[in-house]
Amino acid sequence: MAIGLDHFLVLSAAMFSIGLVGALSKRNAVVILMCIEIMLNAVNVAMVAFSRYVTPVALTGQVFAIFIMTVAAAEAAVGLALIIAVYRQRQTVDVQQIDLMKW
Amino acid sequence: MSLADLGWAILFLPLISFVITVFLTRSRPKLCGYVTIAAIGLAFLASLVVLVRVVAEPVGTAAENQASYNWVNIPGLTESLTLSLGVAIDPLAAFMLVVVTGVSLLVQIYSQGYMAGDPGYSRYYAFMSLFTASMLGLVLANNLIMVYFFWELVGLCSYLLIGFWFQKPAAAAAAKKAFIVTRLGDLGFLVAILWLVFNVDPAGPNGLNIAFLNEKTTLDLIAGAGLTWAALGIFAGAVGKSAQFPLHVWLPDAMEGPTPVSALIHAATMVAAGVYLVARMFPLFEAAPDAMVVVAFVGGFTAIFAASMGLVMHDVKRVMAYSTVSQLGYMMMALGVGGLVAGIFHLFNHAFFKALLFLGSGSMIHGTGTQDMREMGGLRRAMPVTFITVLIASLSLSGIPPFSGFWSKDEILADTLGGHGNVLLFALGLAAAFMTAFYMFRMMFVAFGGSFRGPATAQGGHTSGHTSGHAIHLDQSHSAHAVGAHESPRVMTVPLIVLAILAVLTGFLNVNGWFGGLLEEGYVVHFNYGVMASSVVVALAGIFLAYAVYGAKWISAESLGRAFGPAHKWLTNKYYLDHLYEGVITRGAVIGICAVLSWFDHTFVDGIVNGVARLVMAISGGVRKAETGRVQAYALVIFAGVLVIMGLWMLGLPNSVSGWVAKP
Secondary structure, eight states, rough: OOOOOOHHHHHHHHHHHHHHHHHHHBBHHHHHHHHHHHHHHHHHHHHHHHHHHHHHSOOOOHHHHHHHHHHHHHHHHHHHHHHHHHHHHHHHOOOTTTOOOOO | OOOHHHHHHHHHHHHHHHHHHTSTTTOHHHHHHHHHHHHHHHHHHHHHHHHHHHSSSOOOOOOTSSSEEEEEEEEESSOOOOEEEEEEEHHHHHHHHHHHHHHHHHHHHHHHHHHTTTTTTTHHHHHHHHHHHHHHHHHSSSHHHHHHHHHHHHHHHHHHHTTTTTTTTHHHHHHHHHHHHHHHHHHHHHHHHHHHHHSSOOSSTTTTHHHHHHHHHHHHHHHHHHHHHHHHHHHHHHHHHHTTTTTTTTHHHHGGSSSHHHHHIIISSSGHHHHHHHTHHHHHHHHHHHHHHHHHHHHHHHHHHHHHHHTOOOBBBHHHHHHHHHHHHHHHHHHHHTTHHHHHHHHHHHHHHHHHHHHHHHHHHHHHHHGGGOOOHHHHHHHHHHHHHHHHHHHHHTOOSSHHHHHHHHHHHHTSSSTOOOOOHHHHHHHHHHHHHHHHHHIIIISSSOOOOHHHHHHGGGOOOOEEEEEEEOOOHHHTTTTTTTOOHHHHHHHHHHHHHHHHHGGGGGGHHHHHHHSSSSSSOOOHHHHHHHHHHHHHHHHHHHHHHHHHHOOOHHHHHHHHHHHHHHHGGGGHHHHHHIIIIIIIIHHHHHHHHHHHHIIIIIHHHHHHHHHHHHHHHHGGGOSOHHHHHHHHHHHHHHHHHHHHHTTTHHHHHHSSSOOO
């Protein structure tokens, strides 16, 4: 059985779901950040697969994947910086405790 | 220049001087006075030109001598209403222009002496300019909306000038009273205008044009009960402005203003505006005979009612204020019985001799430092010019031939016996004439006869309280002279002399029917010698009685007062009308209504407003708990939202929602 588009999409959906569950349920801000990275990469997988199987001539999907990686890197940098700043202030990275901006 | 152009020039001259005095020369009082006098002098010359042209050549009717400019266009559902600004000149307007500008000019000159040194000198002249402009606008206006506009402007000027010495509580109160009481009448006027707007072809180019309204074809179209009510509404405005019963109460209090203001606004011009308005709309009133009867009886009753109060007043200005109310009643009565010429002729004569009386009393006040006639006395020697001129005015007012008042008053009395007249009205007029002669010569004998008593000697006389309650204008310059009476400076006496000459001469204008012929086509002057004889006899009787009581003192005034005790008490308290208005209407009705309205306001209006606010607070108090501050909760909601949208998209339901998300 040749590996086709469907396999990549299932993989992508599985990665996205794992990432989503993690992002919604984990308490550690660093882990949440990592889960978001998984979700972004799930999108990358889908993009590249579509590019390869649907429009092999145009490289739009591949180019977008590179963009997403760039943005993800920047996001990780900013996110980690924020987490460090919060940790310095409150000695915790538990998002359940970081709920000052309410009501 | 066409007549209409001259009209615009007359209107704008004092308006320009108002702008100049307010914005440019305010810091230089003397200059303000000169600018105002120059502008009004020019307006007076232009008015004379207009009058000469109206008299000399047949210039046609008001309908032909008008110039209008569209002012506002009010779009309607089916047709739009255009309001215009325009002037119209006819003989009636031409005579009024000369009266207004002429009296105004003399008063402004006189004020140079009377108001000298007053800290509000510039303000005084600014207001006087504005008043003159407004009054001229009222006279010239060719449509009712513009009349109303200037009608309110003269009311505003009256308010500002009555309250000119606003630091005096009595003056501030009188200004408010004048403004509010006249507003009651103006409400009727406004309703009448609105009725006319809706019933007289509003889309037509004529709109509320006075000449158009007065045409027979227009009047036939709207004849009926509605027209009678419209006429009464207009008359209600006139009742307020011309201080007719029952809205006369403001005019005597208006005497708190400077005396030249009283002479110009509250004797010669503004209070005559009501009479002028009725005369302007005369064909409309003639088309509503029931309204005419009301006009005649309100006028006749006011004439005698006000005259009776004038009998007992001690303040010279108040005597004259009641006299003005009474004479305006005469004019209204004349118009009510169809005597357009008689009424306007009396207005014309009255403007001069009553302005003269007021300026004369101003001179007396200036010379003695008091307004109470009991504190004067002997002024005939101290103030000869004032004495002679006031005597002429008093004789004219009393209706002694050959002075002007005699001619017009007799014409009014003769008209009350004419076609639309009524013997009762004649009797009212004759009785008022007797009282007029009595109270005028009471003042003459008390103030000018005997010897000077001075303010100090009359202190004991202040028992009735109504004069002392209205503290008179005793500023430094006036009270300083109170030691001995003296004649006023020439700038004040010359206007007196000019007005005295007019008070003698103007009566002859209608001896051969010249004046009347200009106002009314086919007018023929007719003398009723019986009426003349009776009115002169009555006037002489009044003067004789005044002499008997106050001149020769054959009968003591005190015993006379005791003999008519209850009546005297009623009169000194002005029939308790002020008490009635103040106590019952203001305190009772108005404050009662206010209490109810206040309760409604607090309970319902505030309740609704506060209720809405509380509801919003309650809802938001619950809803804001959703903002937990936990990012994961937010993310969960976003995820749920995405699921919902995707679900709808897949189901294709509903269309409006799936329409947002483009289908592949």
